[in-house]
Amino acid sequence: MPYAAHSADQDVTRVNAVLTWYDAHARDLPWRRPDCSAWGVLVSEVMLQQTPVARVLPAWERWMARWPTPADLAAATQADAVRAWERLGYPRRAKRLWECALVLVHEHGGDVPRDVDALVTLPGVGDYTAAAVASFAFGRRTVVLDTNVRRVIGRAWNGVPLPGPSITRAEREFAAGIVPAQASDAARWAVASMELGSLVCTARAPQCEACPLEGSCEWVAAGRSGLAEAPRRTQAWHGTDRQVRGRILALLREAADPLTLAGRAALEDIDPGQLDRCLDGLVSDGLISLVDAERGSFALA
Numbered sequence: 001m002p003y004a005a006h007s008a009d010q011d012v013t014r015v016n017a018v019l020t021w022y023d024a025h026a027r028d029l030p031w032r033r034p035d036c037s038a039w040g041v042l043v044s045e046v047m048l049q050q051t052p053v054a055r056v057l058p059a060w061e062r063w064m065a066r067w068p069t070p071a072d073l074a075a076a077t078q079a080d081a082v083r084a085w086e087r088l089g090y091p092r093r094a095k096r097l098w099e100c101a102l103v104l105v106h107e108h109g110g111d112v113p114r115d116v117d118a119l120v121t122l123p124g125v126g127d128y129t130a131a132a133v134a135s136f137a138f139g140r141r142t143v144v145l146d147t148n149v150r151r152v153i154g155r156a157w158n159g160v161p162l163p164g165p166s167i168t169r170a171e172r173e174f175a176a177g178i179v180p181a182q183a184s185d186a187a188r189w190a191v192a193s194m195e196l197g198s199l200v201c202t203a204r205a206p207q208c209e210a211c212p213l214e215g216s217c218e219w220v221a222a223g224r225s226g227l228a229e230a231p232r233r234t235q236a237w238h239g240t241d242r243q244v245r246g247r248i249l250a251l252l253r254e255a256a257d258p259l260t261l262a263g264r265a266a267l268e269d270i271d272p273g274q275l276d277r278c279l280d281g282l283v284s285d286g287l288i289s290l291v292d293a294e295r296g297s298f299a300l301a
């Protein structure tokens with residue numbers, strides 16, 4: 001990504017425009033409310049990975065009602081967590097959250113740490129999630145860069161239609177230079193720029209006329225080119241290993257006892273080799289366990 005020259009005054013003007021827009025248009029999400037715990041913020045960030053808000057919201061509410069603290073989840077089993085994950089997808093996230101709860105209880109007194117360096121050591125917590133939790137839960141000044149924020153910065157500051165597949169060091173340093181110096185403003189900028197990218201500055205159909213940065217956006221000034229030429233990110237689903245793994249987990253979530261999966265009508269359309277591969281993968285990932293090798297029965301781990 002080319003990085004345009006920019007002035008501090010221009011940065012402040014753009015950031016303030018986004019903050020003002022956010023004050024008027026922010027969605028009322030429970031994990032953004034002042035009374036939400038740091039644990040609730042962490043759970044939301046893990047659930048929101050590659051999953052839209054509309055699907056996460058009811059799942060988050062059920063999860064937090066059942067396990068409002070890390071200690072509550074740590075007292076449950078991994079199988080309980082995977083079963084409660086239902087159909088959010090990527091069920092390894094449920095396993096990681098349960099493991100995270102154990103670490104929080106045994107190493108952090110049951111509290112979510114405030115420091116990014118401590119957060120990033122937790123199971124399933126990467127650089128983005130650590131920065132987001134530190135910002136959204138504790139109001140810390142961090143560089144929160146998800147796809148939405150990258151798209152806003154790329155377009156408004158640099159005239160780039162879509163961000164690259166991965167974050168470069170130069171991109172992170174550029175984004176860090178935009179973050180307001182005051183921690184409270186930095187935290188608001190993080191969530192506000194994310195919200196703008198999610199609702200207005202979208203990937204394929206940006207609503208530039210509703211964007212507070214339309215008048216100063218480098219991409220708009222350059223003619224809004226590049227979307228048609230950009231490759232579309234499509235992901236096959238039906239018949240993939242990911243779908244088969246989901247079907248297996250759905251059967252085991254509903255079962256009170258271990259199930260013999262070979263020959264089950266619900267899985268009869270799956271190639272035996274693919275079924276075996278997916279079962280082996282789920283066992284290797286620690287999501288299910290082989291209870292009886294002779295009968296081929298499995299249960300949630």
